[in-house]
Amino acid sequence: xxxxxxxxxxxxxxxxxxxxxxxxxxxxxxxxxxxxxxxxxxxxxxxxxxxxxxxxxxxxxxxxxxxxxxxxxxxxxxxxxxxxxxxxxxxxxxxxxxxxxxxxxxxxxxxxxxxxxxxxxxxxxxxxxxxxxxxxxxxxxxxxxxxxxxxxxxxxxxxxxxxxxxxxxxxxxxxxxxxxxxxxxxxxxxxxxxxxxxxxxxxxxxxxxxxxxxxxxxxxxxxxxxxxx
Amino acid sequence: xxxxxxxxxxxxxxxxxxxxxxxxxxxxxxxxxxxxxxxxxxxxxxxxxxxxxxxxxxxxxxxxxxxxxxxxxxxxxxxxxxxxxxxxxxxxxxxxxxxxxxxxxxxxxxxxxxxxxxxxxxxxxxxxxxxxxxxxxxxxxxxxxxxxxxxxxxxxxxxxxxxxxxxxxxxxxxxxxxxxxxxxxxxxxxxxxxxxxxxxxxxxxxxxxxxxxxxxxxxxxxxxxxxxxxxxxxxxxxxxxxxxxxxxxxxxxxxxxxxxxxxxxxxxxxxxxxxxxxxxxxxxxxxxxxxxxxxxxxxxxxxxxxxxxxxxxxxxxxxxxxxxxxxxxxxxxxxxxxxxxxxxxxxxxxxxxxxxxxxxxxxxxxxxxxxxxxxxxxxxxxxxxxxxxxxxxxxxxxxxxxxxxxxxxxxxxxxxxxxxxxxxxxxx
Numbered sequence: 001x002x003x004x005x006x007x008x009x010x011x012x013x014x015x016x017x018x019x020x021x022x023x024x025x026x027x028x029x030x031x032x033x034x035x036x037x038x039x040x041x042x043x044x045x046x047x048x049x050x051x052x053x054x055x056x057x058x059x060x061x062x063x064x065x066x067x068x069x070x071x072x073x074x075x076x077x078x079x080x081x082x083x084x085x086x087x088x089x090x091x092x093x094x095x096x097x098x099x100x101x102x103x104x105x106x107x108x109x110x111x112x113x114x115x116x117x118x119x120x121x122x123x124x125x126x127x128x129x130x131x132x133x134x135x136x137x138x139x140x141x142x143x144x145x146x147x148x149x150x151x152x153x154x155x156x157x158x159x160x161x162x163x164x165x166x167x168x169x170x171x172x173x174x175x176x177x178x179x180x181x182x183x184x185x186x187x188x189x190x191x192x193x194x195x196x197x198x199x200x201x202x203x204x205x206x207x208x209x210x211x212x213x214x215x216x217x218x219x220x221x222x223x224x225x226x227x228x229x
Numbered sequence: 230x231x232x233x234x235x236x237x238x239x240x241x242x243x244x245x246x247x248x249x250x251x252x253x254x255x256x257x258x259x260x261x262x263x264x265x266x267x268x269x270x271x272x273x274x275x276x277x278x279x280x281x282x283x284x285x286x287x288x289x290x291x292x293x294x295x296x297x298x299x300x301x302x303x304x305x306x307x308x309x310x311x312x313x314x315x316x317x318x319x320x321x322x323x324x325x326x327x328x329x330x331x332x333x334x335x336x337x338x339x340x341x342x343x344x345x346x347x348x349x350x351x352x353x354x355x356x357x358x359x360x361x362x363x364x365x366x367x368x369x370x371x372x373x374x375x376x377x378x379x380x381x382x383x384x385x386x387x388x389x390x391x392x393x394x395x396x397x398x399x400x401x402x403x404x405x406x407x408x409x410x411x412x413x414x415x416x417x418x419x420x421x422x423x424x425x426x427x428x429x430x431x432x433x434x435x436x437x438x439x440x441x442x443x444x445x446x447x448x449x450x451x452x453x454x455x456x457x458x459x460x461x462x463x464x465x466x467x468x469x470x471x472x473x474x475x476x477x478x479x480x481x482x483x484x485x486x487x488x489x490x491x492x493x494x495x496x497x498x499x500x501x502x503x504x505x506x507x508x509x510x511x512x513x514x515x516x517x518x519x520x521x522x523x524x525x526x527x528x529x530x531x532x533x534x535x536x537x538x539x540x541x542x543x544x545x546x547x548x549x550x551x552x553x554x555x556x557x558x559x560x561x562x563x564x565x566x567x568x569x570x571x572x573x574x575x576x577x578x579x580x581x582x583x584x585x586x587x588x589x590x591x592x593x594x595x596x597x598x599x600x601x602x603x604x605x606x607x608x609x610x611x612x613x614x615x616x617x618x619x620x621x622x623x624x625x626x627x628x629x630x631x632x633x634x635x636x637x638x639x640x641x642x643x644x645x646x647x648x649x650x651x652x653x654x655x656x657x
Contacts, residue, residue: 057635101646104645105639105646108639108642111604112604112634
C-alpha cells in the first residue's frame, strides 16, 4: 500500500507544469468510446442558422467570408468535414485544444456558443464551396511514398489511408487537409509532434508525427498546401 | 566553441561587438543619455533609444532589481495570474540593449554640471536626462489615511506588489456577507478603468466563495470610463441596480467622495458625512508627480511636471525630458501605453539631435484595454497629434457597450493578448 502511494505521489510530481501564467486545467483526452458517444449525440446542424452565427460571432474576421481565409493566420473552413468542425469547436471550448496564446481567441469565442450553435456553424462551413486550386508540381518521391504507402518500417500509416487520396478528408472526424496554407499545416504537424496539440482521438496524429522527421513534416505540409503559402 | 572578440567582429560587424562590451570599453566621447526610473516609460526609452542609435551611452538609474508590471495586476486578485508572472528583471535591457543599469536611487540633479547624484554617492554625467518617476500618492487627501496604513491593513494596491497580495488576502478571507469599500480617486490618475475592473474581478470571486458579500465603490468623480459597459455587465452578473446588488457605485454627485478614514473603527466618512463601516477598505488615493520630480524642482510649483508639448523637454531645463505619468501632457491619459509612446518619441528627438535629422511630426497612441470578467473585455484607442503649440486628441475609438456575447468574449481575449504583447514590447 505504502509503495503504491509513493508511486502515485511521484506521478503527480511528474505532471508537466503549465505555461507560466496560464492555468491549464487537466482536460480529459478523447477516448474512442467518448468520441463515438459525442458523435452519436451531435445535434443536427442548421446551415442557415450557422450563417447567422458566423456573422454575429465575428468568425469571418479571421476565417473569411464564406469560410475562405484571407490570410495565413487562420485556416479556411469552407468545405471542411462537418464532424471535424464540430469536434474542433468542442475542443476549443473545453480547452483540450490549446497549444499557445494563438488559440485564446478561439477558446474565448467557442465558450460563448451552445452545442447546437456549434453544430450549426459546422453545417454552415461544411456546405461552403472551396475555390478550385490549380494543381501544382507534385512532391518528391519520398513524400509521395509517405502519402500513399506510409512507412511500415516505422509503423507510419499512409496519410491517404485516413485523409483520402487527395487529402479531401475521410470518415468521422478526419479533416480535409488539402489546400490549407503551408504555414497552418506545418504548425499543426509540429504541434502534434511536440504533443502540444493533443485533441486527436486515440493519439493518432501524435503517433504518426512522432515517427516522422521535421524535414518530412515540412515536405508533407508543402505537399498538401499545394502551392498555398 | 567560444567566440572571441575578433570572431564576433567578423561575424556581425563592429556594432555588434561594441554592444556586447561593457560601457567602459566604448568610446569615451559617446553621448550620454541618463534615465531616472526603470518603469514602463524608462525601460521603453532605453530599449528604443538603443534600437535607433547604437553609439549612445544609456544609463538607467532604478533602485529596484525587479519590476512588477502594473497592467494585468488586477488579475492577481482573482487568482488568474501571480505576481511572479508579472515580474521582469533588467537583464534584457542590460544584455540585449546594452544599457547600464545602476541599482541606486537618484536623489538630485546638478543642472549646471549635467550630473545626476545617486543615493550611493555617484555623480552620473549626462548629455540628456530623461525623468520617468511615475506618480506618488497624496495620502493626506483622505484624512486619517497614511502610507503606513497602506502598507498595513488598508492597502491601496495601486502599485503591483505586496499590497496587491495583501488586498487579495483581506477580501478573500472576509466574513460571509462582508463589505468591501473601494474609494476611486479623482482624475487624473494612473489607468482610469482599473478601479471598476478590480471591483468586477473581486465580485466574480466573491460570487463563487462568499455570495452574500458586497462591494461598494465610493467615487470621487461623477462618471468613469466604460461606465455603460461596466454597468451592463454588473446588471447581467451581479444584480446591479437591484436590492440584492453585489456591486454598488456611488458617484461624487451623490456624495461618494471619501473624505476621511477612521482606521480603528474600520470606517470611512464621505463628503456627505455618512459613516460607512466595511470589512475591507481599499482607498486609492489621488496622485501627483513622483517625489523625485518635486525634489529636483521640475514641477515648478504644480502637481505634475510642465513639459514642452512637442518634445517633452521640461520647462525647467531643456536638457531634461520628463515622460510617463509624471508629465503634464493633457489631454493624454496616464497609462503605461502612453508612457511607452512618449518614450519612443523622445528617443527619436534625441536621435534627431545626434544625427541632425528632423524627427518630423509625432503621432502618439494610447491603446488601452480593460476587462469586466473573463468573458467581457473593452478596448480604447486614442491618437494624439502636436498641433498649434499643444497636444490634441486626433481620434478616439472606444468599444461601445454590446449585448453580443461573442463580441464581448472576443474583446476579453484581445485584452489578454494586449497584456502579454505589451509586456514583451517593453521588457523583451
